Amino acid sequence: MAARVTELSGAQRSSRRWIRSLARLWSAISLALIAAFFVGEGFHPSQLSPSQVLGFLLFPVGVSLGMVLAWWNERLGGTLTVASFVGFYIVYFATSGMFPKGWAWLAFSFPGFLFVASWLSSRKINDPAA
Numbered sequence: 001m002a003a004r005v006t007e008l009s010g011a012q013r014s015s016r017r018w019i020r021s022l023a024r025l026w027s028a029i030s031l032a033l034i035a036a037f038f039v040g041e042g043f044h045p046s047q048l049s050p051s052q053v054l055g056f057l058l059f060p061v062g063v064s065l066g067m068v069l070a071w072w073n074e075r076l077g078g079t080l081t082v083a084s085f086v087g088f089y090i091v092y093f094a095t096s097g098m099f100p101k102g103w104a105w106l107a108f109s110f111p112g113f114l115f116v117a118s119w120l121s122s123r124k125i126n127d128p129a130a
Contacts, residue, residue, distance in 0.1 A: 016121040020074070023114035027067040030108045034060045051095040058088035063109050070112065074119035081112025 062084025070077025092100050
């Protein structure tokens with residue numbers, strides 16, 4: 001028996017729009033704050049160790065790139081943001097023996113999770129019972 005593709009309901013489309021709008025707004029704020037940190041604090045890449053360079057490429061570079069990309073491709077950009085966030089935590093733990101402290105790392109990266117949720121909610125449902 002062939003699976004039937006079920007269209008999204010009006011409520012599902014509405015919640016998807018809400019999630020996408022929240023992800024875009026939050027990502028714009030996150031990107032602006034990340035940029036402000038670099039402008040305000042200054043950035044000296046020559047002072048970074050190799051493990052810090054790897055961490056920097058994951059957060060904020062990978063996270064930011066993913067959020068920008070997610071405005072056009074939620075699946076790809078959201079996945080890149082989430083993967084960079086997780087990779088940053090792995091590198092940080094591997095080099096320091098502990099996880100980053102504070103909630104800001106997750107707060108800056110959270111739009112990636114929202115973009116993935118928006119993409120998942122946009123997928124049509126395969127209903128094998130139909």
